[in-house]
Amino acid sequence: MITTYSLQQQLQKLSTKHVFFKTPTKTIVGTACSAVNIPACHSLASVNERMMKALHAADDDQAVIVGAIPFDITKQPALQLASHPQIEANEAYEEERAAKAQFDATRVTSYPSRTKFEAMVDASVKQIKQGSMTKVVLARTLEIEAPSVPHRELLHYLATHNDKGYTYSIPLANNETLLGASPELLIKREGNRITANPIAGSRKRTYVEAVDAASAAELMQSAKDLHEHRIVVEMVKQALGPHVKNLHVPASPSILYTDSMIHLSTVVTAEVGEEALSSLELANLLHPTPAVCGQPREAAFSAIQKIEPFDRGYFAGIVGYMDAAGNGEWVVTIRCGKIHATGLTLYAGAGIVETSVPAEEACETGAKFQTMLNAMPEEVTTKGEF
Ligand SMILES: C=C(O[C@H]1C=CC=C(C(=O)O)[C@@H]1O)C(=O)O
Incomplete structure (x- = not known):
């Protein structure tokens, strides 16, 4: 007999100081954890080395390191060593879906504004056309x-409405918290088996069956979206x-439904090679793939640094866990927000290619905010234009 827990009860023990990471099959609740002080390094390879040292030094062979690594890997990671972590198979949880979190928001503002974002897309399309x-x-x-943000209630909603995705809550410096529900598995290593699930190409999900079926069919035929998707899959394959x-890459993508979006998705599988690389290696x-950066990587990275008027921080980075054997799962840090002293900042991006239409890309980012907005009172969306 499986003992069932209420996820809500588990979450009651969790504060913004603790790590939480829920995959489609298991949940890590790190209520006994300590920060692993890994400074900003030049590469994920050196972060991996330091993580392995900390894991081997831990007096617990079940220990895992859980946390987030920024989009720009030269910046400080936010990692916690969870010793004796509570790792439950998801069958152990009751299925009940949580209600929306309740809180008051005073103002909602898009930064950059929608108009500015469209101008950024327009300028990037021109740059792409130049080659x-x-x-x-x-x-x-x-x-x-917002004067206060109910972290636990938001997390409970996200974890119970995104059961095919990855829900996370990671403490950051300055009492800030990263919170989100990503559909995109960057890489998973479990023993010899490796899985990656690049996603790119999107439509808004409406929950009107005929409309969503038409959007899915259109995505599968859309030259623009197939091109956008292929760029990511090809990079993953090459890397x-x-x-x-035994690398296996399906010849064509399939459709993935999240709570708020419809995506083109490709599940890539492989087996660990001679080098036996850890999940973080x-x-x-792979990081950052063209699902969050672009192609070629260096040109896209520097275009982003020049054109985006804010610091991505942990958005578009990676979030996940790894154990001392190198097994672990790292997902792309999207569909997320950062809780801070004066409220919450949400982030959303869209892949721009030669045929992108600025207004459509602005709508797509609006739809992607919805994963986080769904967890909030309806009134929040009336507090500003976005
Ligand atoms: C960058 C984001 O999504 C990426 C992942 C899936 C689909 C995407 C797209 O269709 O543009 C993006 O590449 C985001 O949600 O902020």
Whole structure:
């Protein structure tokens, strides 16, 4: 007999100081954890080395390191060593879906504004046409001003409404918290098995069956979205290829439904090669993929640094866990927000290619905010134009 827990009861023990990471199959609740002080390094390879040292030094062979690594990997990671972590198979949880979190928001502002974002897309399309890159992912934020943000209630909603995705809550410096529900698995290593699930190409999910079926069919035929998707899959294939065995990449994508979006998705599988790379070393081969940066990576990265008027921080980075054997899961840090002293900042990006239409890309980022907004009172969306 499986003992069932209420996720809500588990969450009651959790504060913004603790790590939480829920995959489609298991949940890590790190209520006994300590910060692993890994400074900003030049590469994920050195973060991996330091993490392995900390894991081997831990007096617990079940210990895992859980946390987030920024988009710009030269910046400070936010990692916690969870010793004796509570790791439950999701069957152990009751299925009940949580109600929306209740709180008052005073103002909601898009930064950059929608108009500015469209101008950024327009400028990037011109740059792509000139040939310096084929794709760049541009993002905007939604600043939600609120006197207090109910972290646990938001997390409970996200964890119970995104059961095919990855829900996370990671403490950051300055009493800030990263919170989100990502659909995109960057890399998973479990023993010899490796899985990656690149996602790119999107439509808004409406929950009107005929409309969603038409959007899914349109996505599967859309030259623009298939191109955007192929750029990511090809990069993943090229990066993993020399380091793994039995790499399998389906010839065409499938459709993935999240709570608020419909995506083109490809599940890539492989086996650990001679080098037996850890999950973070495998992530190092991939991050940042063209699902959050662009192609070629360097040109896209520098275009993003120049054109986006805010610091991405942990958004578009990676979030996950790893154990001392190198097994672990790292997901792309999207569909997320950062809780801070004056409210919550949400982040959303969209892949821009030669045929992108600025207004459509602005709508797409608006739809992607919805994963987080769904967890909030309806009134929040009436507090500003976005
Ligand atoms: C950058 C984001 O999504 C990425 C992942 C899936 C689909 C995407 C797209 O269709 O543009 C993006 O590449 C985001 O949600 O902020």
